[in-house]
């Protein structure tokens with residue numbers, strides 16, 4: 001159902017036109033002057049505005065024309081007096097999509113509205129396809145914080161200085177490091193990531209610097225380390241805050257002198273490497289309190305880039321979700337419902353983009369038709385097999401229970417897990433809802 005905003009100062013016309021459009025299956029808001037129209041536009045977010053150009057308080061066509069840009073986010077159809085063909089053309093020049101002469105012919109009204117809504121639908125589809133296109137650096141999003149980050153990447157990539165990427169887990173720090181590499185003069189060299197937290201401390205040195213044959217039990221032959229592998233390119237020590245102090249000293253020496261020694265070797269080796277590190281920890285505080293070497297911190301940090309949490313860029317959630325859905329759906333055409341999109345945009349996402357990606361990807365795998373609903377997402381996020389939709393429930397009782405579960409999860413998700421509000425939405429008492437949840441295995 002589309003939502004229309006009808007703006008006219010003639011009460012009889014408002015009433016009749018609204019009734020006719022509602023009969024066509026639209027929901028219609030009305031406003032009798034420019035100020036109220038603007039309020040209704042911001043509050044209701046209609047898909048289309050039908051706008052009389054001559055209205056109080058000014059009652060001049062010029063004032064009407066000046067109002068058109070206020071509604072330009074959606075198609076505007078202007079209503080003009082029959083003789084005012086010239087005004088209608090000026091309205092189109094000012095950004096209106098079409099015009100209708102009064103008295104309005106009902107079938108023509110229906111036709112023009114349908115065409116304008118079709119245009120609106122196509123525009124929305126183009127916008128979501130465009131948002132889902134890959135960007136060169138693989139970093140999606142067009143929120144101000146992400147645009148600033150991309151601009152910083154562009155500016156500091158060419159400088160051969162160390163960079164430290166800070167930000168919570170799952171915000172795309174590795175993507176940022178990779179984008180820095182890809183935009184730097186080292187782009188044709190290797191990009192080598194080392195996950196410092198995942199490698200046992202005693203292995204990290206040989207992992208980074210390599211070792212000579214027989215330098216320790218099991219070292220059957222010489223082995224090159226990741227520093228040598230990154231020669232001519234970028235080394236990315238991720239979770240550098242987890243690096244043991246003994247390794248910090250050794251990597252500091254490498255940063256200062258470009259030389260290092262493999263485990264069991266005396267001869268210093270050199271490598272030409274740019275170091276881009278990352279951590280989700282407050283590493284500056286760690287350096288101040290002494291749990292991370294201060295000299296190493298200052299050497300390592302060079303320039304700092306911050307990768308913002310998803311909660312600070314909610315406008316990126318929809319394009320990211322569309323992107324992940326397109327990736328997950330492969331050749332299938334899968335769409336998110338408006339309700340599902342709104343739910344995604346409201347969540348807190350403590351695991352940031354990684355969590356969003358995981359939820360959308362698993363929901364896409366679970367979805368059966370061509371539509372991804374809020375219930376599919378809620379199931380994917382709860383990760384509880386008991387709440388999984390059954391592919392083909394065998395009995396009526398199971399089908400009903402399945403539907404009840406979906407509705408309850410949807411209501412809980414929409415109310416931020418508030419039992420009373422969810423019960424109210426479902427027309428149940430709070431106790432009734434809790435009993436039902438117990439019966440359905442939801443608590």
Ligand SMILES: Nc1ncnc2c1ncn2[C@@H]1O[C@H](COP(=O)(O)OP(=O)(O)OP(=O)(O)O)[C@@H](O)[C@H]1O
Pocket residue numbers: 138139140141167168169170171172173174175176238278279280307320353354357
């Ligand atoms: N802006 C983005 N556009 C597209 N994908 C993104 C974006 N940010 C993160 N991702 C995806 O989210 C996942 C997590 O990203 P990444 O590993 O870079 O995060 P991280 O901050 O390095 O996490 P951690 O601190 O846990 O290592 C990856 O699959 C990555 O592709």
